[in-house]
Amino acid sequence: MKNILLKYCLITVVSLTSNFAVGQQSVKKLSDYVNPNIGTAHSRWFFYTPGAMPFGLAKLGPSTNGHLGNKDGWEATGYDDRDTSIEGFACLHEFQVGGIVLAPSVGKLQTIPGSLDNPDEGYRSRFDRKDEYATSGYYAVLLKDYKVKAELTATKRVGFQRYTFPKSSQSNIIFDIGNRQGESGAVKDSKVTITKDGRIEGYVVTIPEYVKKYQTGADVAMYFSAVLDKKPTSYGVFNKKETKAGDKEIAGEGAGVYLTFDTKENETITVKIGLSYTSIANARLNLETEAKNLNFDAAKKQNQTVWNDYLGRITVEGKNENDKIKFYTGLYHALLGRGLGSDVNGAYPMNNGQVGQIPIDGKGKPQYNYYNTDAIWGGFWNLTQLWALAYPEYYADWVQGQLLVYKDAGWLGDGIANSKYVSGVGTNFTGLAIASAYNSGIRNFDVEKGYEAALKNELEWKDRIEGAGKMDVKQFVELGYSPFLDNMDFKTNTEGSGFSASHTLEYSYSAYAVAQFAKALGKTKDYEKLIKLADGWKLLYDKETAFIRPKYANGKFIQNFNPSEPWRGYQEGNAWQYTFYVPHNVKELVATLGKETFNERLNEIFTKSQKNVFGGGTKIDAFAGLSGFYNHGNQPNLHISWLFNFSGKPYLTQKWVHAICDEFYGTEGIHGYGYGQDEDQGQLGAWYVMSSIGLFDVKGLTDINSSFQIGSPLFDKITIKQADKTTFVIDVKNNSKTNIYLQEVKLNDNNLNQLSIELAAIKKGGNLKMKVDAEPSQVWSN
Secondary structure (H helix, E strand, O other), rough: OOOOOHHHHHHHHHHHHHHHHHHHHOOOOOOOOHHOOOOOOOOOOOOOEEEEEEOOOOOOEEEEEEOOOOOOOOOOOOOOOOEEOOOOOEEEOOOEEEEEEEEEEEEEOOOOOOOOOOHHOOEEEEEOOHHHEOOEEEEEEOOOOEEEEEEEEEOOEEEEEEEEEOOOOEEEEEEOOOOOOOOOOOOEEEEEEEEEOEEEEEEEEEEEEEHHHHHHOOOOEEEEEEEOOEEEEEEEEEEEOOEEOOEEEEEEOOOEEEEEEEOOOOOOEEEEEEOOOHHHHHHHHHHHHHHHOOOHHHHHHHHHHHHHHHHHEEEEEEEEEEEHHHHHHHHHHHOOOEEEEEOOOOEEEOOOOEEEEEOOOOOOOOOOOOOOOOOOOOOOHHHHHHHHHHOOHHHHHHHHHHHHHHHHHHOOOOOEEEEOOOOOOOOHHHHHHHHHHHOOOOOOOOOHHHHHHHHHHOOOOOOOOOOHOOOOHHHHHHOOOOEEOOOOOOOOEOOOOOOOOHHHHHHHHHHHHHHHHHHHHHHHHHHHHHHHEEEEEEHHHHOOOOOOOOOOOOOEOOOOOOOOOOOOOOOOOOHHHHHHOOOHHHHHHHHOOHHHHHHHHHHHHHHHHHHHHOOOOOOOOOOOOOOOOOOOOOOOOOOOHHHHOOOOHHHHHHHHHHHHHOOOOOOOOOOOEOOOOOOOOHHHHHHHHHOOOOOOOOOOOOOOOOOOEEEOOOEEEEEEEEOOOEEEEEEEEEEOOOOOOEEEEEEEEEEEOOEEHHHHHHHHHHEEEEEEEEOOOOOOOO
C-alpha cells in the first residue's frame, strides 16, 4: 500500500477545501454553473476535458481508464464517474486524437498506469469525489495515495499542470508518451528527450481506428515541448520493457521520461506543455508565444475570463437553478468540442502528412484557424445553429478549415483528425454546413471554392474516396434513391448500402441545402438538378405501411419489414424514427401522411417514449433506444419534437420540448445526457441551449434568409449578444414549470402571426416578448 503520513493528507485536504469554499463565497460567475462531471458515466474520450479553452487545442483532463483505448474507436473511454482512481492527466482529447500524459507520484517509481481493480500495481491513485473540483477551464483533485493535489488549466495551445507535493525526497513526475490513449489507436512511433536546457520534448504517432477505416496508411502525430519550474534531482527514461536511470532519450512504443524531485511540504511544481500537431519546433513556439510569462494562476485567470466571455454571449435568467446548470454545462460542451488544430504561426497538419501554411494577414497573424472535428452528422440541429446565432467567427473558421482539407486532398471530409479522413458514419454533411453558413450570412470564406466543394460532395462519384463518405451517391443521383443491399451490414459501396433508406433521406436533405446555396449564387442549372434530388425521399414512402421503407434497385420494397428494427436500412435508428427525416419539406410530409395521422403518430411517439426517458431508459449504453419510437440520445430524430410547428399543433412542440429538457437531461454523473448516451462533441448540449431559449430551425438554417421556429423558453429572460455589442432580448412573462404554453408573441411590440423569426432580425437586435400560461392557446393552431 502506498503509505504517506496522514498529516500531509489533512493539510492538503484543508487547503483544497478552503480554496473551493472561497470560490463559492465570491460573486457567482457563469462558469460557476458549469459542471463538467454531469454525464461522465460511460462518456467518450473527448467529453471530459475541463482544463481547456473554448475551441482550444490543449484539452487537459484526468483519465480513469484511457490507457485501455477502445476496440472500434468510438466506445466510451477516458474518464468515468463510476471509477475511483485516476491514472494520469492527458493533454490532448479530440475525436480520434489522444495523448501526452503526465502523472505525479510519491515514493517508489512506477511506469505503468495499473488497473482499476488494483491501483497499487501502477502509478494511478485513488481519489474521492469530495476532493475533486471541475469547471470550464480548471480542474483540481487530491490524489489520495500520494497526498498530491493536481490542478489543470490551459491557454489555447499550452497545457498547465501544477502539483502540490508533500515533503519527500522521491516526488516523481512521469511523461507517459508512447502508449495508446483513449481514441488514439495503436502507437506507431514515439520519442521523448530531455534537452540540454531542461525541456522535455517529443512526439507520438498513432493509427486511430477511424483513420484505418477511412484513410488506410495514414496516421496522426502529436508533438510537445514542456518546461518545469524546478530542476529534478534525478531522471531517466522507460518503455514497456525497461527503465534506464540517467538516460535522456528514448524512442519507440511505450517511450516515456521520469523526473524525481526533493520537495518540501506543500511545495508546488508547475509544468507548462506546448502542444502542436505539426512539429516540436511549433510546440515550442506555441509555448513561448502564449505562455512564456504566465504562471499557473495567471493562466487560470486568463482562461476563466475567456470562458465567461464566451458563455456570456447568451445569458439566461430564471428561478430554476438546475435549468441554468444544464444550460451552461450544455453550452460549455458545445464550445469545448471541435478544437483548434493549427499553430500560432498558421502551420497546420495536411492530409498528406506534410505541414501546410494558412495565409498570414498584414499583422503577421494567420487569417483564420484550422479545427479538428467529429462528423457534423446531426450537428445542423444544434451546433451550426448555435454557431450561426452567437459564434459566427468560429463557424467561418470551421468552414475555412474544411476547405483546407478539400484543397489539399480533393474532397470534403465529414470528420477530420489532423486533416485525416475519419468519417463518423460514412455519410457527409459538410457541404450542407457550408451552405448553411452562407445562407446565415457568414461569407468571410472562399465562397466559390466552398460552393465547388459542396456541389461535388452532393453529385460526384468518380474517384470518390472512402473518407469522403457517400460511396452510394452514384445510385442516388441516377435513381433518385440509394438501393438496399442485403448482407451489407454497416457497409456502403457504389451499388447501394445496408443503410439505404437513411442515406436517401439524408442525401435528399443535403441536396436541398446545396440547392439553396446554388439558388443564392444564381447557379440555376445546378439548383434545378439538386432540388429534384431533394424529392428522393418520396421514392421510399410506402403507402401501405405509411413508413419510409428500404427499396431494392429493381424498385421493390424489402420484405419482412419491421418498422422497429434498427440497422436494416437505417443508420443507428429505425423506420419509426427516420420516417420524419424530411426536414426540408415538412409540409409535404404532413400532407403525405395526412395531418391527423401525422399529429396522432408523432404525439403517440412522445407519449410512449416519455416512459423511457425519451431514449433508452436507464440503461447505460450509447446505443440504448435504437429500437424505440424516439431516441434523443442519437442524431436522426433530434428535430422531430419541433415538427408540430408545421402541422398546426405548435403547443405540442412546446409541451414535448419542455418535457425532454426536464427529463432526458439531468445534473448527475450517470443521468446527464440520458443515461450514458453519447453527447457527441457538443451536439446534445447545443440542442438543449437552442431549445431552452425557444429558438430552433428544423431545416438547419439551410434556407435563403434562414429563420428559427419559435417555442416557449425555459427561462424568464434570455439575452443574445453579438460581437458588435448588439443585443436581442427574449422576455417571458408568467413563466414556470407548469406555464409552458405560448399565449402571445411580439417582435419589437408587433404581434407575430407565425411562430418564426429570421436570423437576420435577431442579428439586428431588438426584443421578443412572450406570455405563457398553463393551457394551450389556439392562436397559431389550425
